[in-house]
Amino acid sequence: MDRPLTFLGIESSCDDSAAAILRDGPAAGRVLASVVRGQGALHAAFGGVVPEIAARAHAEVLDHCVEAALARAGVGLGDLDGIAVTAGPGLIGGVLAGVMTAKGLAAATGLPLWGVNHLAGHALTPRLTDDLAFPYLLLLVSGGHCQFLVVEGPDRFRRLGGTIDDAPGEAFDKVARILGLPQPGGPEVEREAATGNPRRIPLPRPLLDREGCDLSFSGLKTAVLRARDSLMSAHDGIMSGHDEIKSGQQTRVPSAHLSGHSDGQLSGQSGLRESDRRDLCAAFQAAVADILAEKTRRALALYRDAAPLRPAFAVAGGVAANAAIRSRLQAVCAAESVEFVAPPLALCTDNAAMIAWAALERARAGLGPDAAISARPRWPLDPSAAPMIGAGKKGAKA
Template sequence: MEDGRHLIATTLSSSAQIHAKYGGVVPEVAAREHALAILPVVDAVLTESSLTLQDLDAIAVTQGPGLLGALLVGVTFAKTLGAALNIPVIGVHHLEAHLYANALVDALHFPALALLVSGGHTSLLLWRDYLQWELLGETRDDAAGEAFDKGARILGLGYPGGPEIERLARQAEKKSLHLPIANLGDTLDFSFSGVKTATQALWKDHSDEPEEVAYALQQAVIKALVKNVEKALNRYPVEHLYVAGGVSANQALAEALRHLGQVRNIHIHIPPTAYCTDNAAMVAALGYYLWQAGKSMGPFEGPHAVFPLV
């Protein structure tokens, strides 16, 4: 990564197919796969870029949140390499990094609202400038992506659940089933645990209509997300909304937000699918701005499995 926006080279090693056998991520397996993949991935990206390790000015690494074993592999590797090269290592917050996937597409515009939607987290932020934001609301229990994953398990679908729910929802014809969304009053918080329970009840009565149940679940999650974005826009009349995280790859959500953008005359920014899910490019992008601000990991800093945004 150069200048926080110019992606020189990137590569990806995924263990999703291995975890799919277990219906979800197995922490020990994830750590082992990280350890096996990290050297080949670094070699591959250096080859693609025609650069050497000596050309690097800094190294960015995900410091958290996440599975501790997998994080430990990355942080240990990055800090060891940084020490050998005598260059700074920048610890990056995984969720904040998702926002900077948008910087890979176009220049960022501030102030803006930002909607973070992933398997483990759902947050709404007021993004004032690079490295400057305010948390407006977050999930009180399950995240949006978690609701899709649990819904997929209820319907007997594969892992990861989000793409499976979206695939099935596209096949719905009647679209007559509905699920409730949580009413959290005047806050900008989210709650998706109730929709999981409601999906179980709906599936019990409509197990012969999996497409309709999947559509109802998808619409309930989208409605909850869009509702809070609308409320936030009423309070903070910005001109840009940035969406990030794995769930931002959901095309029905993208269509709903783009429709909102047309109605409210604001610009909706959603990264390409490859940058919606977890990727190193977004980590490097945020790492650049932290590096410019003089941030780096201390010698005794390590990974954080739990790493609050604030």
């Protein structure tokens, strides 16, 4: 395989239907076309992704995504050398829609088919964009996953730690719902946090008092809920006190209840001021950044024991698009004299270019196609690692 290979990638693991055309060559010109069709409008009324709606939407638009990607790249099916599709992990209905689309195309064209682990697509993205050499340390941080991985090859991943409950992206979405913000929650919380005070409202940093690289975000989400309720109760007390003063009663309003309220406007949550909401978002985002920064320091210490002369750290996944978190991780790497790599924002969130690249990496390494692929709701990258808390009958989550 000396000539450049051209692959079609298909991604449908959650709520983004995507197709991409990728050709091996210089990093700057590898992605010939990338088409992503989100489903935000379909799920907006439900406060999150509805699996059945997502699966139906994938089935309706995936072939159009493939057609659009081929047209943008200026290639036909006959110009392809292979097809790659996300075979898991993810929402099983969506994964099935993608696998069946890819199998149909492979049967019609005779092209070889690679089933790709969605997490491997994220993990190998730094090689797609920056030609990062193996082995490198990766923080995969997204809506459904969070783990530290030493990426040793196209199909070799060693997990150093991960979340034992919620992933950061999931926590961002839940905090957005708690505060009455639209979905997806990550960008909304980040936007609110930009003008908030991260130090006004104290929030915990779970698991920082324990050794190792495991993380937890469920308790942090609960702390935000309690802080919101406390702020709303304080506001209700202020309002009732004002009513008593107006009726002639000289009830004093404690000055502590007035601190931090720079404006009098209420947010979408009854009794929660906009300034409270912004400060809560800022405090939550700062807590997540602190946790990820400290755990990254610990993971770097483990990784550098067997690292090359030029150690490198990469971040990938949807939460890697958060500018504040990126900045904190970059600062950690600078302090540790470790190269920092973060893919472009469009390749941090779910896309099909990373799926095509993961298959191309496997093909270049002599790892053949898999015509008998099946959709998998769970598919750990490091099968030798002990399952994280939450593994069930269908296997380990990560």
